Amino acid sequence: MVKHWKRLGLVTGLSLTLVAAGCGADEEGEDAGGEDDNGDAEETEEDEDDEDDDEDDDTSGEASGNYGEDVEYSITGIDGGSGVVQSTEDAIEDYDLDWDVQTSSDAAMIQELDNAYQDEEPIFLTGWTPHWKFQEYDLKILDDPENSYGDAESIHSIAREGLADDHPDAYQIIDNFQWDEADMEEVMLEIQDDVDEVEAAQNWIDGNEDMVSEWTDGVDEDAGEGESISLSLVAWDTEIASTNVLAQVLESVGYDVEQNQVEANYVFASVADGDADASTAVWLPHTHADYHEDYQEDYEDLGPNLEEGAQLGLTVPAYMDIESIEDLQEE
Known part of the structure; x- marks a missing residue:
């Protein structure tokens, strides 16, 4: 039996328009150090190479500068209280950028991304992985030398005290559950494409x-017959994907699994108090650090089910000629 509560979205976005900078054609030189018919020194190949390098540098800088100019230095994110918006505001300050953050909805962000992507126009997303958009579109997270968005995070599983004794087979499966961001994004994308969560x-x-x-090595196919397991999750797309996969695996060996979608603080409180058996939805060391610190003595941290695959960052389509947030700084 699966109980579905109110879902809470978590996504970000921003659309931009690109003015591409072109490169001039190179001139071919003749013998190095020679003179033309008028007695003037001819341009050497080395001189031409230096000029080409200068042109490339100017072009790259011009393209990066135009990204901000063309969109009036406006960034669109999700709700103002979200961590990714706060990190983007930190980045604006850290890199001394004269940009503004505008909030938006999930649907608006995806529409802006799709519109820009179809025309190969630039767009900046205050994004994160795992997210299904990285499966649907060819995107990249910009380098962040100031570490404004923080280091990559892991998503942990936690279990109530005593679960290993009460339901050893379920505990084993939950403890063994581990995958990577591409696996998670595959499930998320199917759900986004209107496939039922259980089916995906x-x-x-x-x-x-x-x-x-x-994950199920050594577990009998009817190990959980007549027993129930409850899983708490915050209703993010990432956790909906992971919890449904884990629930289906537990049900395949006989367990009756209940999913409770709750606020983030209750994910921790429910497992600590024994109201829930486990959760796969703990982001560490940053996103859920405060909750983990408050409750970690009252549950068992089983470690990462997705290791260092969760990352916030300023995200762009791969076709954009920019690699770092530093490239947006004005000369």
Whole structure:
């Protein structure tokens, strides 16, 4: 039995228009150090190479500068209280950028991204991985030498005290559950494409039987017959994907699994108090650091189910000629 509560979205976005800078054609030189018919020194190949390098540098700088100019230095994100918007505001300050952050909705962000992508126009997203958009579109997170967005995070699983004794087979599966961001994004993308959450999870399981068999190694196919397991999650797309996959695997060996979508603080409180058996939704060391510090003595941290695959950052399509947030700084 699966209980579905109110979902909470978490996405960001921003659209931009690009003015591309062109390069002039190179002139071919003749013998180095020679003179032309008028007695003037001829341009050497080395001189031409230096000029070409200068042109490339000027072009790159011009393109990066135009990104901000063309969109009036406006960045669009999700709700103002979100961590990714705060990190973007930090980046604006850290890199001394004269940009503004504008809030938006999930649907608006995706529409802006799709519009820009179809025409190969530039767009900046205050994004993060895992997210299904990285499966749907060819995107990249810009380098962040100031570390405004923080280091990559891991997503941990936690279990209530005593779960290993009460339900050892369920505990083993939850403890063994581990995948990467591409796996998670595959499930998220199917759900985004209007595939039922349970069906999307089962589709992924069917295509990854070798990995799933490692989670269930040694567990009898009817190990959980007549027993119930409850999982708490914050209703982000990432956790909806991971929790449904884990729930389907637990149900495949007989457990009746209940999913409770709750606010982030109750994910921790419910497992600490024993109201829930486990959760796969703990982002560390940054996003959920305060909650983890408050409750970590009252539950068992099983470690990452997705290791260092969660990353906030200023995100752009791969076709954009920019690699670092520093490239947006005015000369």
